[in-house]
Amino acid sequence: MEDKNLEFRRRMAAFYEGVGDFLPHLSINCVIFGFNGEKLKVLVTNPFMTKTWLIPGDFIFKSESIDEAAYRSMRTQLGLEDIFLRQFRTFGESDRSFSLEMDEMFQLTHVAPNDYAWFTRRFVTIGYYACVDLQKSNPKPNVMFDSVRWIDIDEIDMLGFDHEDIVWEARRVLAKDIMDLPVIANLLPKEFTIPELQKLHESILDRDIDRGNFRSKILRTGILVKVGERQTASTRRPPGLYRFNMQQYEEVLQEENKIGF
């Protein structure tokens, strides 16, 4: 235990050395969405030693753009190269500061809070959301964090700070974007079934969609290509396997008509 704390304190001290290279009072936060075939998931992480859960965040180097900061951070966080990222809103309440969560961590790790005053100031955070393939991602905790885990979208009331609000807003924007941005492709593995795709839509839009209508409409757009049948051990009838025809996908999205449900 003491070893872990010592190691942590060393890490923190090293990190704090470089804090002057960041833009002060500014951070990014990222709502990372995944899909397990049944439910929409969100990646959360907890500050070292605490039981508080937060969405991942990072700071912005003075030498990089805010988008670059988001990509850099998410690449290391997720162990992935190609990530779909989209800025959706900036949060800047006047009393928006990390201090509660930080204090908890400092107390548990026997760190003098005054040594790390930079962290506990007011922060304006720029919100991004990401869509990733659950199976390909390999999330790791960041410097100040302990562990990561995926939670269901309807469990987000467990989040600390104002992160529940941030996730809510991200989900609202995602539901809009689904109509005219190639988001969904990033949430699914290369090959998937139409019922899976429908469940994804349903969990994002938070309502039921008619099976037959979904099927015919999505096939009519021509953005799906059949690649065979799923060989399952013990389901009923084997559903067809599909992948996206990305070229067609992009073209359809260009048209005003879009893919709405």
Added chain:
Amino acid sequence: MEDKNLEFRRRMAAFYEGVGDFLPHLSINCVIFGFNGEKLKVLVTNPFMTKTWLIPGDFIFKSESIDEAAYRSMRTQLGLEDIFLRQFRTFGESDRSFSLEMDEMFQLTHVAPNDYAWFTRRFVTIGYYACVDLQKSNPKPNVMFDSVRWIDIDEIDMLGFDHEDIVWEARRVLAKDIMDLPVIANLLPKEFTIPELQKLHESILDRDIDRGNFRSKILRTGILVKVGERQTASTRRPPGLYRFNMQQYEEVLQEENKIGF
């Protein structure tokens, strides 16, 4: 001339005294839309003595939220109390700094640039857009600015810095919001005609709409109330005068169906 410069330098010096109360590296910028019955307009302003035109902006006090900063700034800028404001995006390129425009101003006003280094650092700016009634607004230039004026939406290539991009993006978002936010009501005077309302839609969406279809569709929603006829000096047939039934308006927007064209 020298008097004006002296006065300006005094103003700048006084303003710079309080610069430490602002969040560093952060600003807000606001795209202010108006409508003159024919075309969509944007408010621009020019830094003291220069010929550069920019959209209005401001800084954020450490004690206020970003929304409060935007409202405060726009209230004084426009001489209006109730303003429709909406955050739409944050701009944060790594080389995003005011220095070119500032240098021009400093040179013309014989000010030593080093005295005002705070302004010429990198700035991340949070973009808002506003919709105002042209006839009610009474815009005034801000501390560092000379004058204000309204330009047509298709003249925005004259803007300096990256402000053309910002206006483009604001317009794109406005065109989307028109479907499900009560934006248009803020761009028109209390009473207006249906052809005017149609021209507003057309100038936001940048395409023609069928007269008959527009009319029947907008009347069917019940968000308009007839209040008489416009008595004009010299047109042909006098068009009907309408105002919004705001209560009905809000209700219609709540429904999923919305008011799309």
Added chain:
DNA sequence: TCAAAAGTGTTTCAGCTACACCCATGA
């Protein structure tokens, strides 16, 4: 009586919605 803009109505057709029905499979 003509031109121009306002206002009204009609026809057509694509596409959404809601169902009902068939198929394939494992128990």
Added chain:
DNA sequence: TCATGGGTGTAGCTGAAACACTTTTGA
């Protein structure tokens, strides 16, 4: 042979789009 989930077809309705026609006014 039955339950379950995958897959297909269709009838009805709604609303968008295009366009023709009427009305009101000033010249």
